[in-house]
Amino acid sequence: MTLTIALSKGRIFEETLPLLAAAGIEPAEAPESSRKLIIGTNRPDVRLVIVRASDVPTYVQYGAADLGIAGRDVLIEHGGAGLYQPLDLNIAKCKMMVAVENGFDYDAAVKHGARLKIATKYPQIAREHFAAKGVHVDIIKLYGSMELAPLVGLADAIVDLVSTGSTLKANNLLAVEHIIDISSRLVVNQAALKLKYDTIQPVLDAFAGAVSQ
Numbered sequence: 001m002t003l004t005i006a007l008s009k010g011r012i013f014e015e016t017l018p019l020l021a022a023a024g025i026e027p028a029e030a031p032e033s034s035r036k037l038i039i040g041t042n043r044p045d046v047r048l049v050i051v052r053a054s055d056v057p058t059y060v061q062y063g064a065a066d067l068g069i070a071g072r073d074v075l076i077e078h079g080g081a082g083l084y085q086p087l088d089l090n091i092a093k094c095k096m097m098v099a100v101e102n103g104f105d106y107d108a109a110v111k112h113g114a115r116l117k118i119a120t121k122y123p124q125i126a127r128e129h130f131a132a133k134g135v136h137v138d139i140i141k142l143y144g145s146m147e148l149a150p151l152v153g154l155a156d157a158i159v160d161l162v163s164t165g166s167t168l169k170a171n172n173l174l175a176v177e178h179i180i181d182i183s184s185r186l187v188v189n190q191a192a193l194k195l196k197y198d199t200i201q202p203v204l205d206a207f208a209g210a211v212s213q
């Protein structure tokens with residue numbers, strides 16, 4: 001039975017390579033240099049499909065891929081329906097943060113009960129965070145370049161991923177609140193796990209053994 005693994009290009013693909021190697025899987029091509037969306041491997045029974053990071057849970061949910069690797073951010077926004085999440089892979093690590101333009105008094109705005117405009121690619125995470133704090137917000141959904149929003153008056157604050165902090169710094173922004181730690185997880189289609197148990201379980205075991213703490 002063929003095993004299909006959904007991955008996104010870039011950091012997740014790169015950081016997944018050692019885990020795949022531990023399971024005896026080597027991609028035949030690198031997605032960065034190939035236009036192909038289905039990539040074979042050294043194992044005739046394993047193929048990779050290359051999709052947008054935020055589409056990985058959808059492919060796995062509907063069984064178009066048996067396994068996938070997705071960030072906790074993406075999984076929370078997706079909701080996780082139909083997905084088994086057996087393993088935190090400890091890769092693509094970063095933090096979900098609230099950030100504002102330098103000089104904006106975030107604490108005062110929150111204290112005064114002002115209604116804040118929040119630009120983000122992660123509306124679910126943002127909504128839950130501010131609801132838990134009892135802060136009223138209008139969420140403005142963006143698909144990228146969130147850092148621009150406070151600089152041009154689109155939003156008071158952003159909810160975005162931060163790793164080194166250099167993107168915030170380059171745009172005169174300051175992180176004011178930590179929401180959650182993010183890393184990527186292995187996701188498995190629940191039906192596939194039963195039907196293809198003999199193929200999937202050794203891959204899960206190999207990944208678990210190769211996760212760095």
Ligand SMILES: Nc1ncnc2c1ncn2[C@@H]1O[C@H](COP(=O)(O)OP(=O)(O)OP(=O)(O)O)[C@@H](O)[C@H]1O
Pocket residue numbers: 008009010011012052053054055070071072073074092093094161162163164182183184
């Ligand atoms: N700067 C970062 N450092 C470490 N991990 C990150 C960083 N930015 C994002 N991530 C994590 O890596 C995952 C994949 O990020 P990537 O940049 O490949 O896709 P994306 O551009 O966020 O998604 P899409 O292409 O679907 O819009 C994210 O979902 C997140 O969990």
Ligand SMILES: O=P(O)(O)OC[C@H]1O[C@H](OP(=O)(O)OP(=O)(O)O)[C@H](O)[C@@H]1O
Pocket residue numbers: 144145160161162163164165166167168
């Ligand atoms: O704190 P830093 O180390 O600067 O990382 C943070 C940046 O990383 C992510 O963008 P990414 O590099 O994935 O660019 P993209 O969203 O345009 O793919 C995220 O959206 C931030 O903009």
